[in-house]
Amino acid sequence: MESSLSGLLPPSMLIDIPEIDVQHEEIFRRIETLKLSSFGSAPTSLDEFDSLINYLEWHFTSEERLALLRGVPFAEHARVHEENLQMLRKALRGVRDGSRDVHSFLRFMEYWFERHINEEDKPFAASLHAPQS
Ligand SMILES: [Fe+2]
Numbered sequence: 001m002e003s004s005l006s007g008l009l010p011p012s013m014l015i016d017i018p019e020i021d022v023q024h025e026e027i028f029r030r031i032e033t034l035k036l037s038s039f040g041s042a043p044t045s046l047d048e049f050d051s052l053i054n055y056l057e058w059h060f061t062s063e064e065r066l067a068l069l070r071g072v073p074f075a076e077h078a079r080v081h082e083e084n085l086q087m088l089r090k091a092l093r094g095v096r097d098g099s100r101d102v103h104s105f106l107r108f109m110e111y112w113f114e115r116h117i118n119e120e121d122k123p124f125a126a127s128l129h130a131p132q133s
Contacts (some may be wrong), residue, residue: 002061008032015125017066024117025057030055031110038102048093049105053088060085063124072127078119088112 004053009025030052060081084129091108094100 013114015117015121017125017128018120020063020066020125021058023055023062024113024121027052027056027059027113028110031106031113035103035106038106042102046092046102049092049095049102052109053085053092056088057085063121066128068122070128072124077120077124084116085110 005022005025005038005068006029008028013024014021015024030048034043034048034052037048043049060078064074065071066076077102088109091100091105095102095105
């Protein structure tokens with residue numbers, strides 16, 4: 001059970017939903033680990049990249065479950081999640097077929113992920129924290 005933060009996630013990116021903050025931190029940790037393991041050479045396997053996207057998909061289902069529990073509308077957010085997964089899987093296919101390098105993928109992933117927290121999850125957290133009518 002994930003339950004605590006290690007300090008990797010910048011305070012400005014916390015959304016004050018502990019379960020989700022811990023998952024966000026884990027995603028940043030995995031991106032950092034992949035940057036380190038890819039530095040100076042191409043990785044021998046892309047399995048950990050697939051694992052990162054699979055973890056992200058699981059993270060999205062966690063957000064969806066919390067929304068359902070609280071009765072917060074989530075259809076638009078879920079649609080964005082699906083688009084995000086398709087976009088990231090397409091980018092990773094680009095690494096596999098040689099049209100994108102692994103560092104480009106990781107820069108893209110990190111930029112996208114910060115945007116996900118700031119533009120998608122912060123408003124989501126605000127709706128979860130709002131008094132239920
Ligand atoms: Fe998220």
